[in-house]
Amino acid sequence: MSHVIEMLNIRKEFPGIVANDDITLQVEQGEIHAILGENGAGKSTLMSILFGLYHADKGIIKVRGKEVHISSPNDASDLGIGMVHQHFQLVQNFTVTENIILGREGSFVLDRKSAASKIKALSEQYGLKIDPNSKIEDITVGMQQRVEILKMLYRDAEILIFDEPTAVLTPQEIDELMQIMRNLIKEGKSIILITHKLNEIKAVADRCTVIRRGKMIGVVEVAGTSQAKMAAMMVGRPVSFKVDKKPAKPGKPVLELKDVNVMNIKKVLGVKNFSLQVREHEIVGIAGVDGNGQSELVEAISGLRPVASGTISINGNDITHISIRARNEAGLGHIPEDRQKRGLVMTAPLSANMVIKEYYRPPFSKYGILNEDLINKHAQDICDAFDVRSGEGIESLAGKLSGGNQQKAIVGREMALEPDLIIAVQPTRGLDVGAIEYIHKRLVEHRDKGHAVLLVSFELDEIFNLSDRIAVMNSGELIDVVETSATDEEKVGLMMAGVKSKEVTA
Amino acid sequence: MKIKFKSNTFLIAVSAVILGLVAGAILMASIGSNPFEGFYYLFRGGLMNVERIGNTIATAITLMLVGLSVAFAFKTGLFNIGAAGQMLVGGLCATLVAHYVFLPRPLYLIVIIAAALLGGGLWGVIPGLLKAKFNVHEVVATIMMNWIAYWSIYYFVPAYLKGPSLETESKSIAISQSLRSPWLTEIFGGGYINLGIFVAILAIILIKFILDKTTLGFELKAVGSNRFCAEYAGVKVNRNVIISMMIAGGLAGLAGMTYYTGYSRNIQIGVMPSMGFDGIAVALLGASSPIGVFFSALFFGMLQSGKGFMNAMTEVPPEIADTIIATIIYFTATSVLFKKFWDSVGKRIRTKRKDRADKAVAQEGKDNG
Numbered sequence: 001m002s003h004v005i006e007m008l009n010i011r012k013e014f015p016g017i018v019a020n021d022d023i024t025l026q027v028e029q030g031e032i033h034a035i036l037g038e039n040g041a042g043k044s045t046l047m048s049i050l051f052g053l054y055h056a057d058k059g060i061i062k063v064r065g066k067e068v069h070i071s072s073p074n075d076a077s078d079l080g081i082g083m084v085h086q087h088f089q090l091v092q093n094f095t096v097t098e099n100i101i102l103g104r105e106g107s108f109v110l111d112r113k114s115a116a117s118k119i120k121a122l123s124e125q126y127g128l129k130i131d132p133n134s135k136i137e138d139i140t141v142g143m144q145q146r147v148e149i150l151k152m153l154y155r156d157a158e159i160l161i162f163d164e165p166t167a168v169l170t171p172q173e174i175d176e177l178m179q180i181m182r183n184l185i186k187e188g189k190s191i192i193l194i195t196h197k198l199n200e201i202k203a204v205a206d207r208c209t210v211i212r213r214g215k216m217i218g219v220v221e222v223a224g225t226s227q228a229k230m231a232a233m234m235v236g237r238p239v240s241f242k243v244d245k246k247p248a249k250p251g252k253p254v255l256e257l258k259d260v261n262v263m264n265i266k267k268v269l270g271v272k273n274f275s276l277q278v279r280e281h282e283i284v285g286i287a288g289v290d291g292n293g294q295s296e297l298v299e300a301i302s303g304l305r306p307v308a309s310g311t312i313s314i315n316g317n318d319i320t321h322i323s324i325r326a327r328n329e330a331g332l333g334h335i336p337e338d339r340q341k342r343g344l345v346m347t348a349p350l351s352a353n354m355v356i357k358e359y360y361r362p363p364f365s366k367y368g369i370l371n372e373d374l375i376n377k378h379a380q381d382i383c384d385a386f387d388v389r390s391g392e393g394i395e396s397l398a399g400k401l402s403g404g405n406q407q408k409a410i411v412g413r414e415m416a417l418e419p420d421l422i423i424a425v426q427p428t429r430g431l432d433v434g435a436i437e438y439i440h441k442r443l444v445e446h447r448d449k450g451h452a453v454l455l456v457s458f459e460l461d462e463i464f465n466l467s468d469r470i471a472v473m474n475s476g477e478l479i480d481v482v483e484t485s486a487t488d489e490e491k492v493g494l495m496m497a498g499v500k501s502k503e504v505t506a
Numbered sequence: 507m508k509i510k511f512k513s514n515t516f517l518i519a520v521s522a523v524i525l526g527l528v529a530g531a532i533l534m535a536s537i538g539s540n541p542f543e544g545f546y547y548l549f550r551g552g553l554m555n556v557e558r559i560g561n562t563i564a565t566a567i568t569l570m571l572v573g574l575s576v577a578f579a580f581k582t583g584l585f586n587i588g589a590a591g592q593m594l595v596g597g598l599c600a601t602l603v604a605h606y607v608f609l610p611r612p613l614y615l616i617v618i619i620a621a622a623l624l625g626g627g628l629w630g631v632i633p634g635l636l637k638a639k640f641n642v643h644e645v646v647a648t649i650m651m652n653w654i655a656y657w658s659i660y661y662f663v664p665a666y667l668k669g670p671s672l673e674t675e676s677k678s679i680a681i682s683q684s685l686r687s688p689w690l691t692e693i694f695g696g697g698y699i700n701l702g703i704f705v706a707i708l709a710i711i712l713i714k715f716i717l718d719k720t721t722l723g724f725e726l727k728a729v730g731s732n733r734f735c736a737e738y739a740g741v742k743v744n745r746n747v748i749i750s751m752m753i754a755g756g757l758a759g760l761a762g763m764t765y766y767t768g769y770s771r772n773i774q775i776g777v778m779p780s781m782g783f784d785g786i787a788v789a790l791l792g793a794s795s796p797i798g799v800f801f802s803a804l805f806f807g808m809l810q811s812g813k814g815f816m817n818a819m820t821e822v823p824p825e826i827a828d829t830i831i832a833t834i835i836y837f838t839a840t841s842v843l844f845k846k847f848w849d850s851v852g853k854r855i856r857t858k859r860k861d862r863a864d865k866a867v868a869q870e871g872k873d874n875g
C-alpha cells in the first residue's frame with residue numbers, strides 16, 4: 001500500500017526541550033492512524049509541523065511520495081491536508097455556511113445558496129446531519145466539531161488530522177464521531193487521530209504510532225495489540241486501569257448543600273432545590289450529561305456564581321454569601337472545568353501560577369512583599385511531585401505547556417492546599433493513562449487523609465472508579481444518591497436520563 | 507512575581523526604532539531633503555550642548571511619567587487613554603499649590619507632589635469606579651474625563667487664576683515656587699530641566715518594585731493577564747481595577763505637575779496636552795516595563811526637542827519627527843514579526859554553538875582515544 005503522508009526523521013526543539021526527536025510517521029492511504037503518547041510527548045507539535053504551523057528543524061515531509069515544504073496552513077490545505085484543532089475556530093454569530101466559506105469566498109459575490117447546497121450534500125454523504133443555516137452559537141459542541149469537519153471536506157481535504165477530538169464530547173457524541181470517521185474512510189480519506197483513550201483507538205484505528213518524550217517507540221497493528229500493551233509501550237511501565245481503594249469511612253459532613261437554587265446564564269433556574277452532603281473520608285461523584293446544571297452547582301459552591309436561595313456550608317460554617325477567598329480559606333479547593341480560562345494565567349510563569357491562591361499570606365509574602373525563593377521552591381515541589389514537564393521548568397509560561405501538563409499543574413496546586421473539600425471537575429480531561437492513574441491515586445489518597453472530595457465527571461468509568469457514592473443530576477435536579485457498590489452503569493445511565501432510582505429497581 | 511525581561515524585547519524595540527528612522531530617511535529623501543543632514547540636525551538639536559540635553563531630559567521627564575501611567579494600567583489590562591485629562595487636573599492642583607502655599611522647600615515639594623497625585627488620582631479613579639461598578643469601558647470613560655478636565659480648566663483658569671494681561675493662560679507661578687532648581691539650572695546652563703527628573707526616577711523605581719516584588723503587583727498582573735483566573739483564585743478583580751486606575755491617574759497627575767510647574771510655569775486653556783497621548787507610544791516602545799519606559803521616554807524626548815532645531819536648520823518639516831515616532835509605534839505594534847526574526851536568529855546561533863560543542867566533544871574523545 002502507498003503512503004499518503006510520510007514524515008521522516010522529524011526534529012523540533014523548543015527552548016529547553018526537544019519536542020520531536022527523530023520521529024518518523026508513515027500514514028497509509030485509507031487508514032486511520034492513531035498517535036499515542038504521554039502528555040507532552042510531542043504529538044500536537046508533530047501535527048502542527050505537518051499542518052504548517054511550526055517548522056521542523058530537521059527531517060523531510062512527503063505527501064503522496066513527493067517531498068514537500070509546508071510553511072503555512074494554506075500550503076497544507078493546498079496539499080489536501082485538513083486539521084480539526086482542539087479549540088474550534090468558528091465565528092459564533094455566523095451560520096454554518098458562512099463559517100465554512102469564510103476565507104474561501106472565491107469571487108466578490110458570496111454565492112451562499114450554492115455553497116449551502118454543496119455543504120448539505122457533503123453533510124448527507126458523510127452522515128453529519130448538519131443544517132447549513134443554523135448559527136454556531138445555537139448548536140452543541142459536538143455539532144460544532146462536525147462543522148470543523150465539514151470545513152475540511154469543503155476544501156477537498158484528503159488527509160484529516162484530529163487532535164484530541166473526543167476530549168470535549170459526550171459518550172453519545174463520541175460514538176457518532178467514530179461512525180463519521182468510518183464513513184470518511186469509506187469515501188477514500190485518510191485520518192490521523194490523536195487521543196489518550198485506548199478504547200477509541202481500539203474501536204477505529206488500523207495502526208498506531210507510539211511516542212514517548214519526543215522519541216518514537218514503535219508502530220503497532222491495533223488489531224493484534226492489547227490496550228494494556230499499548231499503554232505500557234507509551235508510559236514505559238505497566239499501567240493499572242482500576243483504582244485500588246479501601247472502603248470509605250465517612251465521618252461528619254464537610255460540605256452541606258440545603259435546598260440550593262442557582263440561576264444559569266439564561267436567568268432561569270439551572271440548579272433546583274439541590275441538597276447533598278459530602279462527608280469526611282468520602283468521594284461523592286456527580287454523574288450527569290454535560291449541561292444539566294453541574295457547572296452552575298460547582299460555581300455556586302466555589303463562589304463564582306450567586307446562590308438564589310438555600311444554604312451552603314463547609315465544616316458547619318455557612319459560606320453561602322462569603323467571598324471566594326474566604327471560601328478558599330475555609331478549606332475549599334477547586335480543580336476548574338476550563339483550565340485555560342479559569343485554571344491558569346497562560347502568560348505568567350508556572351511559579352506564579354502555583355501560588356495564585358496563596359501569594360498574599362505567609363510564608364509566600366510578608367507585609368505585602370513576595371518571597372520569591374519560597375514561591376519558586378513551592379512551585380518546584382509541585383512540579384516534582386506531579387511530574388509536570390516543561391521546557392524551562394518553573395519559569396516556563398503556563399501557556400507553553402502541553403495540555404496535559406497544564407492540567408497536572410492545576411491538580412498539583414489544589415492538592416498542595418490540603419483543602420478539607422476538593423471539587424474536582426473533569427480532573428483527568430486530556431490526560432494520558434499514566435497521568436490519570438496518578439491523579440486518581442492522589443484523589444483517593446486525599447480522601448484517605450480524611451478529606452472530602454466532590455467529583456464531577458462526564459465519564460461514567462471515572463465516576464464508578466473513584467466514587468463512594470454517586471449523585472445523579474438531570475435538568476438541575478438531584479435525581480438520587482446511591483452507594484456505588486449498590487448500583488451499576490446501566491442504572492445510573494437511566495437515572496441520568498431522569499428516571500428515579502425506585503423506578504429503576506422496580 | 508518577576509516576569510523575565512527577555513533580551514528579545516530589547517532587540518524588538520531597537521529594530522522598531524531603526525526601521526522608524528529608515529522610514530523617516532526615505533521620507534526626507536522623497537521630499538528632496540538630505541536625510542543625513544536632517545538626522546544630523548535632529549540629533550544635534552536634542553544633544554548639541556548641555557542646555558539642549560537638559561531640555562531633552564525636561565521633555566523626557568513628563569513623557570516618562572505619562573508613559574509609566576499608561577504602562578501601569580496596561581499591566582492590569584486597562585487602556586488609560588485619559589492621561590491628558592489626568593495631567594491637566596494634576597497640573598492644576600500643583601499650580602494652585604504653587605500660587606497659594608508657601609512653605610520651606612522640602613515640605614513644599616511634598617505638598618505639591620501630594621496635590622498632583624491626588625488630582626490625577628481622582629481623575630483616574632472615577633473611570634476605574636465606573637468600570638468596576640457599571641462595566642463602563644475605561645476607554646470611553648477616560649476620554650470623557652479628558653474633555654471634562656479640558657472644559658473645567660477652560661472656565662476655571664480665567665475665573666480664578668487669570669494673569670494680568672493674558673487671556674489664554676493662567677498667571678505664571680514664581681520661579682521659586684516651580685520645580686526649577688538653581689543648581690540644576692546651573693549645571694545644565696539654563697533651559698527647562700527641573701526637579702521632576704528625580705520624581706520620575708523615583709516613580710519608575712517604585713512602580714518596578716510594586717510590579718515585581720509585591721502582592722499588589724502580583725494581583726494587578728494576574729487581573730490584567732487573566733481576570734477569570736484571578737477571580738477564581740479569590741483576587742478581588744474590581745478592587746484591583748480601581749486601584750490600578752487610581753495609581754495610573756496619580757502618575758499622570760505627577761506628569762502634569764512636571765509639565766505645568768516645571769517645564770512651563772502656567773496652564774494654557776483650550777489645549778489638550780499632546781504628551782498625554784505620546785505616553786501611549788512611550789509605553790508601547792518600552793514594552794510596558796518601567797525600565798523600558800525610562801529609555802523610550804529619553805528617546806522620544808530627544809526627538810521632540812530636536813525637531814525644532816532640525817526645522818530651523820534645514821528644509822525638513824518638523825512633522826517628519828512625528829512621522830518617525832508614528833512609524834516606530836507601528837513597527838512596535840507589529841513586533842510579532844521581529845520576534846519571529848530574532849527567535850530564528852537566536853536558534854541558529856544556539857544550534858551552531860551546540861554543533862561546535864558537539865564537535866569539540868567528539869574531538870576530545872578522539873584525542874583521548
Ligand SMILES: Nc1ncnc2c1ncn2[C@@H]1O[C@H](COP(=O)(O)OP(=O)(O)OP(=O)(O)O)[C@@H](O)[C@H]1O
Nearest residue numbers: 014019039040041042043044045400401402403404
Ligand atoms: N510553543 C512552544 N514553546 C515552547 N515549548 C513548547 C511549545 N509548544 C510545545 N512545547 C513543549 O513541547 C513539548 C511537547 O508539547 P506538545 O503540545 O506537542 O505535547 P502533546 O504530546 O500534544 O501533549 P498533550 O497530550 O498533553 O497535549 C511539551 O513539553 C511542551 O511544553
Ligand SMILES: [Mg+2]
Nearest residue numbers: 043044402403
Ligand atoms: Mg496536545
